[in-house]
Amino acid sequence: MKSDIVYPLNIGPVHPAFKEPIKFTFRIEGEQVAGVDIDFGYTHRGIEKIALERNYIQIIYLLERVCGICSFSHPLAYCLAIEDVAEIQVPDRARYIRTIIGELERLHSHLLWTGIAAHEIGFDTLFMYTWNIREKVLDCLEEFTGNRINYGMLTIGGVRRDITPENSETITRMLEYYMELYDRASEILLDDLTLRARTEGIGILSREQAEMFCAVGPTARGSGLLKDVRIDYPVNAYYDIPWLNPISPRDIGKEPIGDVYDRMAVRVLEIKQSLNVIQFCMENLPEGDINSGEGAVKIINKLKKLEGEGIGRYEAPRGEVCHYVILDNQEHPIQLKVKAPTYSNGFTWIPMLTNIEIADIPIVIASIDPCVACADRMTFIRKDGAKERYSWDYLHQKSIQKYKRSANQ
Amino acid sequence: MLGMVYKVIEQIFSKKSTNCFPMKYIPNNTTQYLNQGIIHPPIVVKEGFRGRLEYDFQSCTGCGLCSKVCPANAIELYSAEINSKKTKRVVIYLTRCTFCKECVDICPRNSITITKSFCMADYKKYGNSLVVGSEYRQQFEIKDHADVE
Amino acid sequence: MDAQSIVTIIQEKLGSHLQASRLKVKNYHAGIIRLHLWISIDREAFHFTVNTLKSLGRLHLSTAMAYKEYEDRIELIYPFALKMDDAHYSEFMIIASVDIPHNDLTIRTITDIVPGALFMEREVMEMLGIVIEDIPDSRRLFTPSSLQDGYFPLRNGKNKEDSK
Structure with a gap:
């Protein structure tokens, strides 16, 4: 193709290469990407606004549905924020159980990402292999919490279900299973020549850029920026673990340049780290209560008489989740702000995608583990083109009518 | 061929x-x-699985706590007359339920229990099989004139 | 570094621009502290404040901007995470709030200091109708481009009625 032709390439909002709706407009010069523009907002569901009409317990389950994969991280950040306002002490056992489930979630999220990355570069055998071994951790979570995702484990001031001796046996078996597989899996992922050829040297995000654009999670750590909420800021039981350090590609003896390979290496090493953290927590699990013992009604009544502002941060598998709540003597918060990792990382796509080839676009986009549903949280219902909005009453009436129609049938 | x-x-x-x-x-x-060999046995679910809700009409006192904490607003309170006494009872719409078990935990009389049954498909969204407690509603519900319009 | 010395440094650096501050410290075992510092700053000095914070260490804008709406003003809240040394568990939160009066809803951009704030500033522009001055990209982020001008979805209160 003639290289002097500059043409726009539009991918999205709905495209088979993406799992979620997002729109990219590339400026293509020959085979090279010269510029990129990102358009969010196709899955905005208004969760922050809906939360202002729910009470404090209902919000936990609403926030589980911000994102399917981070369905523990978002409610945890919210619970931490509420506990910050109300100064509720979380019992030690609950802190450890929260850590274990958080790490199980990280494990399954990273395995999922590895599969997607392999799929995006066309290595479908690896995709099936990683998703197959991921079933083990999902089975473990199901036995533990009752669900594969949307666990419903959290409450303000603790957790809802305890780890029984049978559960700990399952976890031990799961750890053994993964420890055995880890060496083989990491060899495939980190040393395979095809994978290296497709991931090394593309999608580069330098350390300075990562710091400048407020990148979080494995995206920042892949660029050599030692940024990890678990280690920078005390949450859960992480500060009890003496050997916990932020992962960087230096751990496998490679100087980080911030390409796709580095981000993959960080995730693969974090799988090992998660296994070790789970093992540490299982060995040191303290005895005692798992929550404050107050029922949901007591918690709501207590929070109803409070005012103040609180902030909760947690390191989700994809990066930092941060929730900001404002309470004002009401049964619901008057403000809830949700920041998901992709919201911070979205900006880093622009330097990563510039000057790469068209064929590398899917893997570079997938390399930050994007979760568009997390970044978007709201939508508007309009009649097409016309500047008219449905009011809440109208929608409510509509829903009642529909209900009556179906009930009469 | x-x-x-x-x-x-x-x-x-x-x-x-x-x-x-x-x-x-x-x-x-x-x-x-x-x-x-006409029926295949169902898959065994894990311990702690949260499935279909069951409702005990007799022990319920109509306090309404379950409908307050339900995240999906799947529990509806209605006025009922039992033994010529005016009281409240609930119905649970399983199509809206998220199976979080919050209502089971909060119920002071243990009137709502959770089972491991997960087969809930039906043709009608608001049919009797998907609205727990609807048979009691048809029997005991009283129309409060103040409530309607 | 203990909590009080961090506050002293920030107070010294900001001087008279600091209108009010509130400190919340939670002590964990083994000398690990969680430190939340709320500061409120006047609008003119906000850009200078962010610059000062940036010079102290690694500055990260943590959340999308929260806000509180009053009769005559909107209070915009910027939660920053600041890390001043390499030690573990040394990151602390500085939650800076700025008052913006309703009759002059403008504030200077901080994207020249923290470029990662661009998405959040674009969201504030479309959702709250606060005009960010000198923003490099003033397009909408989440709302559709066909949404009526002058309608700001997250604004409560009487301003919404006016724009209808």
């Missing part, structure tokens, strides 16, 4: 290897059918 035709004919007259669906077509007592 001919082999395919034989296969199709064989398939038509062979025994079905699937279960009837929705689950309401499956008879209540399945042990006798299991031996004949």
